[in-house]
Amino acid sequence: MDLGFLLHALIPSWITSGVLLGYFTYLAIAGSILPGKVVPGVVLQDGTRLHYRCNGLRALLLLVGLLGIGSQLNIISPTVISDRGLELLSATFVFSAFVTLALYASGCSSHSQGSSLRPHVTGNVIHDWWFGIQLNPQFMGIDLKFFFVRAGMMGWLLINLSLLAKSILDGTLSRSMVLYQLFCALYVLDYFIHEEYMTSTWDIIAERLGFMLVFGDLVWIPFTFSIQGWWLLSNKVELTTAAVIANCLVFLIGYMVFRGANKQKHIFKKNPKAHIWGKPPKVIGGKLLASGYWGIARHCNYLGDLLLALSFSLPCGISSPIPYFYPIYLLILLIWRERRDEARCAAKYKEIWAEYRSLVPWRILPYVY
Numbered sequence: 001m002d003l004g005f006l007l008h009a010l011i012p013s014w015i016t017s018g019v020l021l022g023y024f025t026y027l028a029i030a031g032s033i034l035p036g037k038v039v040p041g042v043v044l045q046d047g048t049r050l051h052y053r054c055n056g057l058r059a060l061l062l063l064v065g066l067l068g069i070g071s072q073l074n075i076i077s078p079t080v081i082s083d084r085g086l087e088l089l090s091a092t093f094v095f096s097a098f099v100t101l102a103l104y105a106s107g108c109s110s111h112s113q114g115s116s117l118r119p120h121v122t123g124n125v126i127h128d129w130w131f132g133i134q135l136n137p138q139f140m141g142i143d144l145k146f147f148f149v150r151a152g153m154m155g156w157l158l159i160n161l162s163l164l165a166k167s168i169l170d171g172t173l174s175r176s177m178v179l180y181q182l183f184c185a186l187y188v189l190d191y192f193i194h195e196e197y198m199t200s201t202w203d204i205i206a207e208r209l210g211f212m213l214v215f216g217d218l219v220w221i222p223f224t225f226s227i228q229g230w231w232l233l234s235n236k237v238e239l240t241t242a243a244v245i246a247n248c249l250v251f252l253i254g255y256m257v258f259r260g261a262n263k264q265k266h267i268f269k270k271n272p273k274a275h276i277w278g279k280p281p282k283v284i285g286g287k288l289l290a291s292g293y294w295g296i297a298r299h300c301n302y303l304g305d306l307l308l309a310l311s312f313s314l315p316c317g318i319s320s321p322i323p324y325f326y327p328i329y330l331l332i333l334l335i336w337r338e339r340r341d342e343a344r345c346a347a348k349y350k351e352i353w354a355e356y357r358s359l360v361p362w363r364i365l366p367y368v369y
Contacts, residue, residue, distance in 0.1 A: 164181050258308055287352060
C-alpha cells in the first residue's frame with residue numbers, strides 16, 4: 001500500500017460521515033425509547049446517584065435486524081464498513097477529538113457543585129483534556145460516558161459482521177474466521193446481557209470523561225479489537241481440530257474467570273451478605289471482598305480479560321505478530337491499570353487494603369504475578 005493511497009483512504013467521505021452520524025443518532029433514539037431495566041448507579045460523594053436504562057441488547061439486536069433488512073432491500077451494503085474501514089477510522093477519530101474539546105470547554109465553564117458535573121480543573125490543559133474534567137457529563141439527557149461505551153462495543157460487532165459478509169462474498173470464509181467471529185459475538189452479546197454490571201465498574205464510577213475514555217471507547221475498542229478480523233480477511237489460516245479445541249478451552253476459561261469475577265463483585269456491591277460459591281463472603285474491614293475469585297487474586301478479572309483477548313487472536317495462528325496486537329496491548333494496559341488501582345485503593349482504604357494484600361498476595365495471576 002503506497003503512501004498516497006493510504007492518505008486518500010484516510011480522508012472521511014460524505015458516506016462514512018453519514019454512516020457515523022446515523023449510527024450515533026440511532027443509538028441515542030433507541031437508548032431513550034426502547035424498554036429496559038433501569039439500574040441505579042453507585043451513590044456519589046454528594047449522596048446522589050444516576051440511573052441507567054440497560055436496553056443495549058435490545059438496541060443491538062434491533063440494529064442488526066434493521067441492517068439485515070436494509071441489506072436485503074439493497075438500501076445499504078453489508079460491506080460498507082469493511083470497504084471503507086480507514087475512512088471510518090479517521091472520521092471516528094476526528095469526531096472523538098471534537099467531542100473531547102467540547103467536553104473540556106463545557107467542563108471549564110461549569111459552576112455545578114454536584115458530584116456528576118463539578119469541574120476538576122488542574123490548570124494543566126493537556127492533563128485536563130486527556131483525563132477529563134467532569135465525572136458524568138450529559139447531552140440532551142443522555143449520559144455520555146455510558147453512551148460511548150455502548151457505541152464502542154456495538155461498533156466492534158458491526159465491524160466484525162461487515163468483515164464476515166465480505167469474506168463470504170469474496171469466497172474466503174475459513175474456519176479461523178468463523179471461530180474468531182463466534183468468540184467475539186459471544187463476548188459482545190454477553191456484555192449486553194449483563195450490561196448492568198458496567199454501572200459498577202471503575203470507568204463509570206470514578207474516571208472522568210476526557211479524551212482517554214472517549215478515544216478508547218469509540219476508536220480503540222472497535223478498530224483495534226477487530227484487527228484479527230481484518231488480518232484474516234487477507235490471510236488464510238488452516239487450523240487443526242486440536243487447535244480449535246484448545247482455542248475453545250482458552251475462551252471458556254477466560255470467560256468463566258472474567259464473567260464470574262465481575263458478577264461476584266457486582267452482587268457484593270448490591271448485597272454484601274450474598275453467598276459466594278455457596279458460602280458467606282469473607283469481607284475485610286466491612287468493605288473489601290476476599291472470597292471467590294477475589295480471594296485468589298486482587299485483580300482476577302484482568303486475568304479473564306487477558307485470556308479472552310488471547311482467544312480472539314489464536315485463530316490467526318502464529319505466523320505473524322500483527323493479530324496479537326490486542327492481547328499484547330491489553331497486557332501492558334492492565335498491568336499499568338492494576339498499578340493505578342493499587343495506588344488508589346491503598347490511599348482510599350489504608351490499613352484495610354494492607355490487610356487485604358496480606359491475605360491475597362497475588363495481583364493478577366496466582367503464583368506468577
